[in-house]
Amino acid sequence: MNKQKKTDFQVQFANAAGMLASRFSLNPTVGQIYGLLYMSNGPVSLSEMVKKLGISKGSASTNVRILESWGAVRKVWVDNSRKDYYEANPDTLNIIINRVREGVGKRLDEAEEKLKNVEKGLASSAAAAEDNAGFYESRINKIKESYGQIKDLLQFFSRED
Amino acid sequence: MNKQKKTDFQVQFANAAGMLASRFSLNPTVGQIYGLLYMSNGPVSLSEMVKKLGISKGSASTNVRILESWGAVRKVWVDNSRKDYYEANPDTLNIIINRVREGVGKRLDEAEEKLKNVEKGLASSAAAAEDNAGFYESRINKIKESYGQIKDLLQFFSRED
DNA sequence: TAATACGTTTAGAACGTACTAAACGTTATG
DNA sequence: CATAACGTTTAGTACGTTCTAAACGTATTA
Structure with a gap:
């Protein structure tokens, strides 16, 4: 009974985290798992996640490793147990x-690459001879500028000193 | 022929923007449309979007209004035409x-609201009487702190002076 | 007034994502 | 050595999102 109540509070928190995650285009289960571990005072096993959150073993396994790859959880060793525990x-x-920094940075790099190709296509196309050639160039330069500014913002965040 | 080449460059750019948009969990068509308009020196009609981008009329109509609601495009008046033009x-x-500011802010407010309820649930549950009660409180406070810091970051960006 | 030219809305289909259940491989244990 | 207890992987399914095609409403024009 007491146990039940305790679970309820943690699960409520976990579910709120799951809802928040899905609002940010993340899969809800990573949010739930992180929320549960965040609100647990000690290591939690896969099977506890399964039981408390009512999710499948496969989903727990997959998503906890996603969280691990983000550095959001880590595997901890518990003596006398074959189970994997996380906190x-x-x-x-x-x-x-x-x-955010890594995700945005990666996508921006892809975009920069693609922009380079489009720009190359412009140079060798009839568009370069148009009246609008100057306009095209200026817009491309403007985009490059924005790109640089976003990169700067990301750098700003990565300062940890 | 010349016309064709010109279209190709703009469409290449638009498609790159579409790809970038979808990498950021946005629907690709808003990216394509914005890209086309961004690379057009003058107003563009719905039917031009349809023709150049190869999308349906309905999709163009819906997505250009999404862009409008973001302030990313605006409707412009062109004399002697019944068509809607955008730039x-x-x-x-x-x-x-x-x-980012609005989207994150809104979701954070929702989260804050939800957190408040969870916290209320904690107070009136057996969990509050546990050994872990202090731990729970500290974790909740830590989350609230992060929440405030993110809000501060968002405020930082909204300075336009 | 009939026909046309618009933009909008809706119904249906296609697609990607993320879940569950089950098969699987591995390691411990009786 | 057989069984059980794990975590992982896979096949299938359910769901939300966003597209197209078509129906629709409205306004212009012949």
Whole structure:
């Protein structure tokens, strides 16, 4: 009974985290798992996640490893047990900042690459001879500028000193 | 022929923007449309979007209004035409910053609300009497702190002076 | 007034994502 | 050596999202 109540509170928190995650285009289960571990005072096994959150073993296994790859949880060793135990990295803000930085940075690099190709296509096309050639160039330069500014913002966040 | 080449360049750019958009969990068509308008020196009609991008009329109509609601494009008046014309707001960086600020802010407010309820549930549950009660409180406070820091970051961006 | 030219809305289909259940491989244990 | 207890992987399914095609409403034009 007491046990039940305890679970309820943690699960409520976990579910709120899951809802928040899905609002940010993340899969809800990573949010639930992180939320549960965040609100647990000690290591939690896969089977506890399964039982408390009512999710499947496969989903728990997959998603906890996603969280691990983000540095949001880590595997901890528990004596006399064959089970895998995890605990949350409680520094949520840093996890978020790192993920934003890496995620945005990667996508921006892809975009830069693609822009380079489009620009090359422009140079060798009839568009370059148009009246609008100057306009095209200026817009491309403007985009490159924005790109640089976003990169600067990301750098700003990565200062940890 | 010349016309064709010109279209190709703009469409290449638009498609790159579409790809980038979908990498950021946005629907690709808003990216394509914004990209086309961004690379057009003058107003563009719905039917031009349809023809150049190879999308349906319905999709163009829906998505251009999404862009309008973001302040990313605006409707412009063209004499002697019953068509709707649009042009891009070329300040891409500001559009992005505003959307991030509003989108994140809104979701964070929802989360804060939910957290408040969970906290209330904690107070009136057996969990509050546990050994872990102090731990729970500290974790909740830590989350609230992160919440405030993110809010501060968002405020930081909204300075336009 | 009939026909046309618009933009909008809706119904249906296609697609990607993420879940569950079950098969699987491995390691411990009786 | 057989069985059980794990975590992982896979096949299938359910769901939300976003597209197209078509129906629709409205306004213009012949």
